[in-house]
Amino acid sequence: MSLQDRIQHVEERIQAACDRSGHNRNDVNIVAVTKYVSVEMTQTVLDQGILHIGENRPQNAIPKWEALQGRGAWHFIGHLQSRKVKDVVGKFKYIHSLDRISLAEEVDKRAAASGVEVLAFVQVNVSGESTKQGLEPSEVEAFLQEMERYTHIKVIGLMTMAPIEEDPELTRPVFRRLRELRDELNAKMVTREPLTELSMGMSGDFEIAIEEGATWVRLGTILVGKGEED
Template identity: 75%
Template sequence: MSLKERIKHVESCIQAACDRSGRKREDVNIVAVTKYVSLELTRSVLDEGIVHIGENRPQNAVPKWEALQGRGVWHFIGHLQSRKVKDVIGRFQYIHSLDRLSLALELEKRAAALDTTILAFLQVNVSGEESKQGITPEEATEFLKETASLTRVKIIGLMTMAPIVDDPEQARPVFRKLRELRDELNAQGLTKEPLTELSMGMSDDFEVAIEEGATWVRLGTLLVGKGEET
């Protein structure tokens, strides 16, 4: 399929998932995961009206960002090393992989130096898989307490990665648990503003994620035609 056809297909799937779960289409955002595709294809994605771009390696993303002259809204979706924060701040508006206090502090320092604010998702390892990054659900309360005083890092929601399974329905409990955790954390009043966002769902399971409350879905293969998502 062409890029236009893939976008049309994705849009129809999102709308159907919203209809099934009684949600509004505008409440679900697409992050086009372009980490394995060319600059030209990334530009085409933007030309087709997809605003949000997801990358996971600064060394690959920065040249794209510069060539595109900052077009789009950039999301860092992979594991972020503290020493790479300097390359991310000022280019990426969103971090989907905040998973430790030291990273939050480095983001805070670098964002303050540039007089900017970074929007972050707290990455939670809901499935408990050793191969997955993120804090445990039980650690989330303490993490939000430890970061409550930060002024340049704004935690807006939670992110998780579901296990790779044959049937997307098998991922549903993971997505549901992340939504329930967000609601539990909000009930504790740990953040200045409620956590509203859920970054969950990829090409193989995004419809189930939307049915369970995803506000951001990270789509690579299905949308841009090749490559994999983090």
């Protein structure tokens, strides 16, 4: 199946999920996860009109970013070490894995020095799995209150990863809880501006995530295929 065919197939499934749940297709954004594919494939993805690119390792992403001269909007979607922030800020417009104050301090410092604003998702470990990063749901409100002092980070929403399940329907409670948490925080007006975004759903469960309110889905193999890393 060609990239164009895969994009069309994914689009049909996204539209069907929106139709089932009453969501507007225009509210769902695709992040093409290109961490396993070449610069050439990443360029082809951009040429096909998918402008959001997701990577999780600076050492692999930066050569692609440089080769493509910063085309598209780049999303850092993996666990971010504080010492790697210098490589990310200024190239990645979005960070999906903000989960500790020490990281926020480094991101804010680097963003201020670069004269940019970073759009961030707070990562929440809704499933409670020990193998996953992120804040406990009960910790998010206090974390967001602390985030108010950082002037070069704009928290736009929440992110989570569901357990890998053979039956995607089993992921629904995780996605639903993240949406409910966002709505609860907005009702309390914890942040200056409402949190509008939910980054949730990957190749195996994105339709369920969309039905539960995802505004960003992170799609790798199902969209771009899987090749060798550069």
